[in-house]
Amino acid sequence: MINKKELEFYRGKRVLVTGHTGFKGSYMCKLLIMLGADVTGYSLEPPTDPALFNILKLSESMNSIIGDIRDLSKLQSVFNETKPEIVIHMAAQPIVRESYNNPVYTYDVNVMGTVNVLECVRNTPSVRSVINVTTDKVYLNREWEWGYREDEELKGYDPYSNSKSCSELVTYSYVNSFFKDRDIAVSTCRAGNVIGGGDFAADRIIPDCFRAVAKGEDIVVRNPYSTRPYQHVLEPVYVYLLIAMRQYSDKSLAGNYNVGPDEADCYTTGELVDLFCRKWEEKNGKKVNWINKYDGGPHEANFLKLDCSKLKKTFGWKPMMNVEEAMDSIVMWYDSYMHAVEINEATEKEIHLVTKWE
DSSP states (O other), X not given: OOOTTGGGGGTTOEEEEETTTSHHHHHHHHHHHHTTOEEEEEESSOSSSSOHHHHTTGGGSSEEXXXXXXXXXXXXHHHHHHOOSEEEEOOOOOOHHHHHHOHHHHHXXXXXXXXXXXHHHHTOTTOOEEEEEOOGGGBOOOOOSSOBOTTSOBOOSSHHHHHHHHHHHHHHHHIIIIXXXXXXXXXXXXXXXXXXXXXXXXXXXXXXXXXXXXXXOOEEESOTTOEEEOEETHHHHHHHHHHHHHHHHOGGGOSEEEEOOOGGGEEEHHHHHHHHHHHHHHHHSOOOOEEEOOOOOSOOOSBOOBOOHHHHHHHOOOOSSXXXXXXXXXXXXXXXXXXXXXXXXXXXXXXXXXXXXX
16 A cells, blocks of 8 residues: 555655656656656657557646657756756666567667666766666576575576666666765666556557457467566556655665565466456456467566565565456556546546555
């Protein structure tokens, strides 16, 4: 459950979010706006059409700046103009398969983009708290059955995962070289696979499910046996806000944190699709089927879990809901969208449902 009273901290705070037009970035900005923060976003145009950012008309309630994270000069000018107190760095090329198609672009965005953000932080005295969002895939994946801890070896396999490992190392270097003796707290957060209403990305399982049911087709699953730590998108979004807030006044809390569900919510992709199909049928009375079409694509990890003990012990955090509850809210959102229900209201309802925020 979100402690709304504690998050009053964000009212009037100047927060800069990179990657704000993406799926997770849109939820971040929506929640910050609801909390009364002064939000600036810096990102490319929304990466999908449709896009949650546009559907929610978030640009009307925040300072939305379209720009490339690789453009250091423009990014620094935004820092100079907005003087952020808190920076949440989410801009990335986030798709594993796309990283095989465009590895240079992936490294450029995910590594040099991080360098540029941290360089702007270094040159902006107003910044007090920074969150760099990476991924659970930063670890050397040994396909073992227990969860990875924050002190495990960073050695992502594919270009996306490896670029995020590099982003972690860049952050480590900047903290030790430039921020150790300054009043700037920096943490990296390694989140598992996120799911939620409003995701329209390619090569992600929940958007694939919705696109199929919207067309009346079977859902195609390319690797039903891979195990992932699935969690509702609002889970890590809240954790980023929680850490950014707490380390703002206590720099000793800064560090590296895994953000994932409890072990019971590590589902195979096939199990997750089964759950979507069941919930969709319960909501709409229409049976949905899926088919296994393994396509022999590029290497992706088959088994991946996180150990989130550090996050739980340090901040007293625990997941707000399990995957089955999360799927209820996801199906509600996509059903509302498909039937042209007022989607901003549906999204706020989803936020209240997931966070138990009254």
